[in-house]
Amino acid sequence: MTVRESSAASRAVQRVVSPGGIEAWLVEEHAIPLIAMEVAFLGGAAQDADGKAGTAALMAGLLDEGAGDLTGDQFQERLADRAIELHFNADRDSWHGALKTLTRHADEAFDLFRLALTRPRFDPDAVERVREQILAGLRHEAKDPDSLANRAFFTEACAGHPYAHPVRGTIESLGAVSRDDVTALHRRGFSRGNLYVAVVGAIDAATLGKRLDQLFSDLPAEAGLAPVSPLTLGNLGKHAIVDLDVPQSVVRFGLPGLARQDPDYMAGYIANHILGGGTFTSRLFQEVREKRGLAYSVWTSLHPLRQCPLFMGGTATKNERAGEALDVIKGEIARLVKDGASEEEFAKAKQFLIGSYALHFDTSTKIARQLVHIAIDGLGIDYIDRRNALVGAVSMEDLRRAAQRLFGGGDPLVVVAGRPIGL
Amino acid sequence: MPSTPLAGLNPAHSPSATGGGPQVSSFTLPNGLQIVVIPDRRVPVATHMVWYRNGSADDPPLKSGIAHFLEHLMFKGTATHPAGEFSQVVASLGGQENAFTSYDYTAYFQRVAKEHLGTMMRFEADRMNGLAFDEDVVGPERDVVLEERRMRVETDPGAQLAEALSASLFVHHPYGTPIIGWMHEIEGLTRDDALAYYKRFYTPENAILVVAGDVEADEVRALAEETYGRVPARGAPPERRRPREPVLNASRRVTVTDEKVEQPYLQQSFLVPSSRTQAGHESYALELLAEILGGGQTSVLYRSLVLEQEIAVSAGGYYYGSLLDAGQFIIHAAPRPGVTLEALEAAINAAVAAFLERGVSNEELERAKTRFVAEMVYAQDSQAHLARLYGSSLAIGESVEDVKLWTQRIEAVTADEIREVGERFVRKGHAVTGYLEPRSA
Numbered sequence: 027m028t029v030r031e032s033s034a035a036s037r038a039v040q041r042v043v044s045p046g047g048i049e050a051w052l053v054e055e056h057a058i059p060l061i062a063m064e065v066a067f068l069g070g071a072a073q074d075a076d077g078k079a080g081t082a083a084l085m086a087g088l089l090d091e092g093a094g095d096l097t098g099d100q101f102q103e104r105l106a107d108r109a110i111e112l113h114f115n116a117d118r119d120s121w122h123g124a125l126k127t128l129t130r131h132a133d134e135a136f137d138l139f140r141l142a143l144t145r146p147r148f149d150p151d152a153v154e155r156v157r158e159q160i161l162a163g164l165r166h167e168a169k170d171p172d173s174l175a176n177r178a179f180f181t182e183a184c185a186g187h188p189y190a191h192p193v194r195g196t197i198e199s200l201g202a203v204s205r206d207d208v209t210a211l212h213r214r215g216f217s218r219g220n221l222y223v224a225v226v227g228a229i230d231a232a233t234l235g236k237r238l239d240q241l242f243s244d245l246p247a248e249a250g251l252a253p254v255s256p257l258t259l260g261n262l263g264k265h266a267i268v269d270l271d272v273p274q275s276v277v278r279f280g281l282p283g284l285a286r287q288d289p290d291y292m293a294g295y296i297a298n299h300i301l302g303g304g305t306f307t308s309r310l311f312q313e314v315r316e317k318r319g320l321a322y323s324v325w326t327s328l329h330p331l332r333q334c335p336l337f338m339g340g341t342a343t344k345n346e347r348a349g350e351a352l353d354v355i356k357g358e359i360a361r362l363v364k365d366g367a368s369e370e371e372f373a374k375a376k377q378f379l380i381g382s383y384a385l386h387f388d389t390s391t392k393i394a395r396q397l398v399h400i401a402i403d404g405l406g407i408d409y410i411d412r413r414n415a416l417v418g419a420v421s422m423e424d425l426r427r428a429a430q431r432l433f434g435g436g437d438p439l440v441v442v443a444g445r446p447i448g449l
Numbered sequence: 450m451p452s453t454p455l456a457g458l459n460p461a462h463s464p465s466a467t468g469g470g471p472q473v474s475s476f477t478l479p480n481g482l483q484i485v486v487i488p489d490r491r492v493p494v495a496t497h498m499v500w501y502r503n504g505s506a507d508d509p510p511l512k513s514g515i516a517h518f519l520e521h522l523m524f525k526g527t528a529t530h531p532a533g534e535f536s537q538v539v540a541s542l543g544g545q546e547n548a549f550t551s552y553d554y555t556a557y558f559q560r561v562a563k564e565h566l567g568t569m570m571r572f573e574a575d576r577m578n579g580l581a582f583d584e585d586v587v588g589p590e591r592d593v594v595l596e597e598r599r600m601r602v603e604t605d606p607g608a609q610l611a612e613a614l615s616a617s618l619f620v621h622h623p624y625g626t627p628i629i630g631w632m633h634e635i636e637g638l639t640r641d642d643a644l645a646y647y648k649r650f651y652t653p654e655n656a657i658l659v660v661a662g663d664v665e666a667d668e669v670r671a672l673a674e675e676t677y678g679r680v681p682a683r684g685a686p687p688e689r690r691r692p693r694e695p696v697l698n699a700s701r702r703v704t705v706t707d708e709k710v711e712q713p714y715l716q717q718s719f720l721v722p723s724s725r726t727q728a729g730h731e732s733y734a735l736e737l738l739a740e741i742l743g744g745g746q747t748s749v750l751y752r753s754l755v756l757e758q759e760i761a762v763s764a765g766g767y768y769y770g771s772l773l774d775a776g777q778f779i780i781h782a783a784p785r786p787g788v789t790l791e792a793l794e795a796a797i798n799a800a801v802a803a804f805l806e807r808g809v810s811n812e813e814l815e816r817a818k819t820r821f822v823a824e825m826v827y828a829q830d831s832q833a834h835l836a837r838l839y840g841s842s843l844a845i846g847e848s849v850e851d852v853k854l855w856t857q858r859i860e861a862v863t864a865d866e867i868r869e870v871g872e873r874f875v876r877k878g879h880a881v882t883g884y885l886e887p888r889s890a
Contacts, residue, residue, distance in 0.1 A: 108823075128826055307540045342599070388560075388833070
């Protein structure tokens with residue numbers, strides 16, 4: 027078996043520090059005349075005030091709706107005239123901004139990006155328009171089984187914590203957010219101190235250095251983020267049902283996970299791969315889908331929220347067989363703790379994880395996004411080069427310990443949307 | 450495998466632009482297999498795809514869903530490799546794989562480190578004519594497909610509206626039948642149905658091999674000769690026998706009213722030429738019309754309905770033209786609270802009429818063309834995207850040249866041509882209008 031070192035390594039990652047002291051990670055690549063840039067600010071929806079869930083998402087949605095001297099309409103026109111792609115969003119722990127431009131439009135692209143990050147207008151008409159758009163999305167999902175199951179999962183798993191709130195809020199909470207809330211969150215959320223930057227494409231380090239200062243030097247040095255308290259997934263063993271008149275039950279299940287910096291994280295990642303992470307080869311895929319035809323999709327993943335690392339999984343099966351599907355899933359979790367994995371299974375999981383790492387780096391946008399996540403997680407600029415060796419170094423004993431820590435702690439929290447039978 | 454039947458109404462462009470990009474080569478093996486090689490030397494990875502020129506629109510009567518069901522069963526083993534072996538090998542090499550079915554084609558792909566390309570070709574060539582599976586895998590896999598349909602359609606009123614719109618737009622042609630099939634017909638699909646379909650369509654003459662990545666054309670040719678080259682020719686490629694859609698002198702309306710709907714929505718679908726049925730360059734003009742009328746936040750519809758009149762939260766449109774027998778032009782919008790779908794529909798019609806009255810401005814035309822030219826460059830950043838673009842275009846009978854010239858032909862379209870297709874197909878066309886409505890008390 028050939029095990030290649032991450033081929034992204036063949037595109038060396040450079041650390042660029044601007045004259046003004048702003049750091050970015052750069053993969054310089056001139057084959058195609060484009061530049062992809064990804065930035066992140068720590069913070070995100072966990073910063074939403076109580077009763078005002080959705081503020082962080084609304085703020086992100088407004089950044090390209092008017093900035094500097096440009097109204098929303100004018101700003102969008104400037105982007106479109108040069109086919110510049112600019113997107114912002116919030117997740118529970120951070121805000122993300124992604125820029126893609128042809129090299130020949132880089133001046134305009136970086137200028138618009140700077141305006142959006144540092145001088146958003148938050149015009150009242152834009153606030154109302156984007157609020158209405160998010161509300162429409164919330165209404166669209168109001169009785170969608172997937173959305174309901176996900177929302178209920180976080181409500182139960184993170185009860186009493188900011189993570190319990192949906193990132194885009196609720197119809198009530200989003201209605202309570204004022205323009206001042208949005209402006210204040212931008213002021214305290216975006217700074218050079220909680221900023222991470224990755225760039226991929228046709229740009230050299232010296233040019234990027236100058237760009238970084240243009241882009242970010244108007245931001246405050248430090249953010250004023252509210253502390254987010256640590257939490258362990260709650261309501262273990264609970265079965266929560268969201269009643270919905272649909273023929274299929276959407277199931278979510280979860281257990282406490284492992285923090286990204288946990289020494290057992292990689293071993294846990296492999297354990298998850300064996301259980302339900304591998305697309306066609308996982309135990310759950312075999313048992314739930316292949317052998318029994320219970321579901322089209324069954325998956326598990328580690329979801330390392332910064333203050334509440336989670337293990338979660340899901341499936342969707344007709345109401346009549348929901349109990350059976352859940353029994354199979356719980357049985358497989360228990361079997362992995364009790365009997366562990368076979369040598370062959372373990373070796374194959376490692377081979378897959380090592381061999382497939384290169385596939386995460388085949389487009390500029392994907393590389394930039396990976397790099398920003400590596401930076402946020404504090405894994406180091408050389409992580410891409412080290413990562414496959416880390417997978418390779420996990421021992422059977424590590425795997426057993428990680429599986430025990432992940433899956434040995436009791437019954438999972440289970441949330442179902444639908445009319446399940448047999449739970 | 451967790452195959453994604455391409456949603457019939459994906460906002461995808463026709464050959465979404467590639468033009469002066471990579472040095473694509475194309476050749477044909479003696480058994481009729483067409484091969485396309487797309488170089489991308491930035492990473493030592495290869496994307497390997499086999500496309501068959503048959504899709505759900507080739508499902509025999511009463512057997513809707515058979516193309517898609519067979520796609521699932523293609524993972525159930527061959528005479529030489531038992532069920533699951535191919536997937537195990539792909540996984541152990543760190544590869545990714547999947548398959549998908551659309552109206553006009555079915556495709557299988559793997560993405561692997563380039564040195565494993567030959568292995569992928571050996572397995573994929575083997576299942577081109579070696580499929581063999583037992584009766585006992587059929588039942589559970591049919592259940593998987595039924596769960597897939599429940600997940601995608603039976604629990605989602607929006608998807609039910611999309612099905613109803615297609616079924617009303619196409620009263621005779623099989624594009625009116627969902628790719629995944631109707632529930633009651635999927636329930637009756639058998640092993641024999643699948644194998645009969647397989648024997649008819651899975652032949653080298655009916656297939657296209659697309660390899661994108663860090664590979665040389667000569668190397669791909671040599672590997673293909675050793676693998677696919679051994680699959681015996683079957684003579685002529687299979688014939689697609691599909692009824693032609695008549696032009697009805699009738700607009701139609703469909704409504705899905707459901708208690709799960711809290712955000713109303715409306716869509717208009719128009720029957721228009723596809724890239725294969727167009728006269729002249731209608732398809733290119735329709736592409737630009739869709740972009741100017743409904744592409745993003747600078748579009749005519751977004752500006753009028755969302756920004757100026759403030760009656761909609763979203764509004765847009767797209768042209769679905771990459772199809773063998775007919776294209777669709779789509780306009781959609783979601784109202785703000787308190788605005789009825791009837792009022793929104795009237796406003797859309799008025800906005801379209803006003804736009805066609807005044808014609809396309811230079812600014813609008815340039816902006817739309819700039820977007821398509823940029824997309825051509827952005828597409829080159831993804832070998833998987835390029836492989837899909839070439840594969841889908843060839844599978845509906847376009848040539849490599851058509852894909853390469855796409856941007857050039859887009860750039861040649863004039864403002865008058867755009868207005869003309871708008872007048873003819875949209876304003877004077879017969880819309881099928883769909884409403885998604887809450888069940889009000």
